[in-house]
Amino acid sequence: MDPKKLELESKLFAVLGQPTRLKLLYMLRDGEKCVCEITPAMKEDQSVVSRHLIKLRDMGLLEWRKEGVSVYYWIAEQRVFRLLELADDILREAALKQAREVAGAL
Amino acid sequence: MDPKKLELESKLFAVLGQPTRLKLLYMLRDGEKCVCEITPAMKEDQSVVSRHLIKLRDMGLLEWRKEGVSVYYWIAEQRVFRLLELADDILREAALKQAREVAGAL
DNA sequence: TTAATTTATGCATCATCGTGCATGAAAGCA
DNA sequence: TGCTTTCATGCACGATGATGCATAAATTAA
Numbered sequence: 421m422d423p424k425k426l427e428l429e430s431k432l433f434a435v436l437g438q439p440t441r442l443k444l445l446y447m448l449r450d451g452e453k454c455v456c457e458i459t460p461a462m463k464e465d466q467s468v469v470s471r472h473l474i475k476l477r478d479m480g481l482l483e484w485r486k487e488g489v490s491v492y493y494w495i496a497e498q499r500v501f502r503l504l505e506l507a508d509d510i511l512r513e514a515a516l517k518q519a520r521e522v523a524g525a526l
Numbered sequence: 527m528d529p530k531k532l533e534l535e536s537k538l539f540a541v542l543g544q545p546t547r548l549k550l551l552y553m554l555r556d557g558e559k560c561v562c563e564i565t566p567a568m569k570e571d572q573s574v575v576s577r578h579l580i581k582l583r584d585m586g587l588l589e590w591r592k593e594g595v596s597v598y599y600w601i602a603e604q605r606v607f608r609l610l611e612l613a614d615d616i617l618r619e620a621a622l623k624q625a626r627e628v629a630g631a632l
Numbered sequence: 633t634t635a636a637t638t639t640a641t642g643c644a645t646c647a648t649c650g651t652g653c654a655t656g657a658a659a660g661c662a
Numbered sequence: 663t664g665c666t667t668t669c670a671t672g673c674a675c676g677a678t679g680a681t682g683c684a685t686a687a688a689t690t691a692a
Contacts, residue, residue: 421552426545429613433548437540438680439532446527455639465682470640472680480620489638489689496623497616506612507535510603514586517602544650561669571652576670578650595659595668634692641686649678656671662664 435479436503440464441472445481445500452485452494541585542609546570547578551587551606558591558600 435441440462447458455473459466473493476482483496541547546568553564561579565572579599582588589602 421549423545425614426548428617429610430543430545430548432543432613432617433539434543434679437536437538437543439529439536440680442532442536442539443527456637459639466639467641467683468681474640480617480623486639486688491639497619499612499616499619503609503612503616504535506605506609507538508531510605510609511534511538511586513603513605517586546650562667565669572669573653573671574651580670592659592669595666597669636689636691638689639687641684643682643684645681647678647680649676651675651677652673654671654673657669659666659668661666 432479435475435481436500438472440468441476442504444469444472444476445495445504448482448493448495449501452492454487454490454492456490458493538585541581541587542606544578546574547582548610550575550578550582551601551610554588554599554601555607558598560593560596560598562596564599 443462444458447453447461455466455470458473459469462469473482473484477484477493481495481497481500482493484494485492549568550564553559553567561572561576564579565575568575579588579590583590583599587601587603587606588599590600591598
């Protein structure tokens, strides 16, 4: 397996491996929002929100646009949500499997 | 969005956000292997390999089996590879988009 | 020009993660 | 019973990551 590919893939997953960033993705699902709208909704410090948005943008998951003093972000890759849904499926199956193991041990 | 769900999803992605662990998944793609086979192939310390395997197992991505002193691991969820392929697609598209932006700036 | 608003960043701090070494635990063999 | 092999874990260390505060940079309004 190509080490460069492993590096890229793992970096993408690492960016998604943070609940605040996933929350940001879901929050932007229905369209663009500026940082000044996102920050109060997230109940996080503005600097925290800004940094997370930049990480998502650098990974190519978000697009952005500057309008006056405001900066708007939106989802660049709708397929990210396929990724999240697939993750849910896998987690669901893993939970079921674990439940079966526990039940089988009784 | 349910915080519990965000937590679970992000934990799954965090586990995948490490190149050594992705390499382990690819290595196990064609069937089970014991730690004693995996360790030399990975060129990593045995303790490192063991810990990564356990993290993948705890997330429900690997199954395991003990045979004598050996421990065998295998892929529990083939859908993980769908996840990896989707990640590749997204990364490819992001790279193309970035290339277009760079070209457009000239 | 001055003041206010919005976003990004420098800095310090704390927590988490990956790693290597040594050791413990379990199983099989002499 | 000892000895060996295989795997997991305790510990310490260095690196990375998230956070909050203060502030810089950019834009707009007064």
